[in-house]
Amino acid sequence: MFSVFPLYDLDNDSFRVQQLNPEGVEMVPLPGDIHLDALASQSDADVRNWLDGQIESTSCVVVFIGENTAGRRWITYVIGKARELGKPMVGVAIHALADENGAQANAGESPFANSGMSARALSQIETYSPAFATSVFVRSHIRYGLGDWIAAAVREHQRAQSGRSRRQAGLGAKRSSENTG
DSSP, X not given: OEEEEEEOOHHHHHHHHHTTOOTTEEEOOOHHHHTHHHHHTSOHHHHHXXXXXXXXXXXXXXXXXXXXXXXXXXXXXXXXXXXXXXXXXXXXXOTTSOOTTSOOOOOOOOTTGGGTOOXXXXXXXXXXXXXXXXXXXXXHHHHHHHHHHHHHXXXXXXXXXXXXXXXXXXXXXXXXXXXXX
């Protein structure tokens, strides 16, 4: 089971995300699920510290992308921090999930594109957009697919880290032999 930090627009997408209950995934509660008012009254430094601790303790960051997710201050911060900490990230479009009134939203922009990442870094983040028009099918697709998507992101991240370590070890050995030879 993976522990993930779910990232979404608390104002507009809480209901959509709460419908999911993905299999094989433990989602860290967000402030909206626990005490948004208490967190909102904290200083920016306190909010950053809380977010940093949550991100550090998880396997992966999952960004649930709704109509207004991109450009939100704390969403951009968490994406940057997850990148800094080397956490794998997955994007999941949720605009086609119905809200509490049964309405679907328009597709939103990618919050990854607005976070200052290079094109290479952006190409390493998978974003899933269920190809269904009905909220029930979208919800089922995400619920049953999310665990696999997270596992793939974590596996790919570990493979990339392993390859990076091998390259660095190879360079170190090459430098060492050049210095002794």
